[in-house]
Amino acid sequence: MKENNFKTLNEQEKTSILTKTGVINFKNRLTLLLEGLSGNAFAKKVGMSEAVIRDYLSGKTYPSLNRLAIIAQKCDVPIEWLATGKGDCRLLTDPIGTESIRIPFHDLNKNVNPLSRIESIPFEINLIKNQGCKSEDLTAIWAKGDSMDPTISNHDILIINKAYCKPIDGYLYAVQYDDQICVKRIQNQGTNLALLCDNSKYPTILIDKNSPQNLEIIGHVIYLLKDF
Missing domain, CATH: 1.10.260.40 (lambda repressor-like DNA-binding domains)
Incomplete structure (x- = not known):
């Protein structure tokens, strides 16, 4: 043999x-x-x-x-x-000759990450146009913790469209809850709004629609920039 x-x-x-x-x-x-x-x-x-x-x-x-x-x-x-990652894709644009804008980080998120001293992040205009949103409606936040693993990891950067605050079931939203900024999936459950985590280790948070004083929906997550 x-x-x-x-x-x-x-x-x-x-x-x-x-x-x-x-x-x-x-x-x-x-x-x-x-x-x-x-x-x-x-x-x-x-x-x-x-x-x-x-x-x-x-x-x-x-x-x-x-x-x-x-x-x-x-x-x-x-x-x-x-x-x-080679070749062209409808989700990406050719970096040669593309224009970019700077998206500011959300003010309330300054203490999440030492790197959050950076005031803004450059982002390609074409990617914004693909989402049909206005640059002035955008803000960026740092992800914190592992409650949204594996979709979102600690220190990832998320681009938020503040013009879309009406929750649609299953979509990702940046929310301010009890003076903390976090990203959750939102689901309508009768008289409650449910804040869902992708990581099964974390429980669902229920918010009474009739008294949502401790909840503010900042906007819809449109892009995720992974931290390597």
Whole structure:
């Protein structure tokens, strides 16, 4: 019997290959494809289980070729871009010659992160136009904690559209609750508004619609900038 000359790749070699090919950042491109949907809603959109999508978003696993093709087709993006980040995508614009504006950070969020001394963040105008919103309606906040893992991680930056404060079930909103800024999914539950966490370790917060004095909806999350 001929000896097998192939060796098993160690973790360092695997990471090196994934980094060089761009595959390692698949979770960030997948997060962009969610476009505000919950993990469960996106899983239904592409015909996969929420657990599978959750593993992809956390970087725990990567999709097989057939699943990659399905996600690309369902989301109308090139499979090469989805797999490696190379090539054109309708969600992105060519950085050459693009204009940008500076989006200010939300005043109430200054103490969340030492880096929040930065007053604003540059952002491409074309991405704003794709969402159909006005630059003056936008603000940025730092994510804090792990209550929205794996969708949002600690120190991620979120771009918020303050013009859209009417809650739609399942969408992400920045809210001020008990003098704290946080990001939650909002769901209408009869006389209550439910603030939902993507991380199952955290309980749902119920707010009475008749007395929401301790709740302010800052706006709808339209973009998520991941912290590496």
